[in-house]
Amino acid sequence: MAGHFITFEGIEGSGKTTQIARLGRYLKTKGYPVLTTREPGGTPIGDKIRSILLNGGNKAMDARTELLLYLASRAQHLNEVILPALTEGKIILCDRFTDATVVYQGYGRKIPLREVTRLCRFASLGLQPHLTILLDIDVPCGLARLAGRGKIDRLDRETQSFHAAIRRGYLRLAKAEPRRIVVISSKDDPDRVASKIEEAVDAYIS
Ligand code: TMP
Secondary structure: OOOEEEEEEEOOOOOHHHHHHHHHHHHHHOOOOEEEEEOOOOOHHHHHHHHHHHOOOOOOOOHHHHHHHHHHHHHHHHHHHHHHHHHOOOEEEEEOOHHHHHHHHHHHOOOOHHHHHHHHHHHHOOOOOOEEEEEEOOHHHHHHHHHHHOOOOOOOOOOHHHHHHHHHHHHHHHHHOOOOEEEEEOOOOHHHHHHHHHHHHHHHHO
16 A cells, blocks of 8 residues: 555554554645544544543443453544555544553453453554654653643543553554654653654654
8 A cells, every 4th residue: 555554653642643644644735645533433423432432421331341442443444544544545533443442441351361362463454553653751750740730521530540441552562563663752842742743753754
């Protein structure tokens, strides 16, 4: 396929949204066709699934229900958005993908990693990101940024130890796949973080 599939990952409050928008502008200025999208969501059906997943009232949601909803959103996103954009040669900047499922549902919810990985492969037809930017920040800093935003959803309400397990899970994945997953500290000022991301993406594309 002609395009490039770049994903962004990190704990809550790691600054993904800001940095994806900045990288999108940077790449467009250089003349690349860019598509920015996110999970869960990215399609009309996926957005409906997203609102179920993030609804603070859905406290009764079982971990397996949650896993399958993330994967349902992904299957739709893959067919409707990601695969067509890759075929058209676009650079896709996607806010979260399979790594988020492995980490949140595997390391966070403790669903056996073997099951999570198998189901992820089914939902994504085995597609892996070409490059993943992992924005790393310590949990208190990330949560403090969230609190500053004033809007807390079902997952943001999890305990510190849940978020710490997520961070550890991400760093473990990065250690296992150092060529695909580039870890960038997002504690620095946003301009420095943006230039480190641009450096990593330039090195990958060239
Ligand atoms: P966001 O806040 O980055 O938009 O992500 C929404 C929430 O969904 C976030 O708490 C992480 C969580 N999530 C999972 O638990 N599993 C997944 O597979 C994905 C894509 C997100």
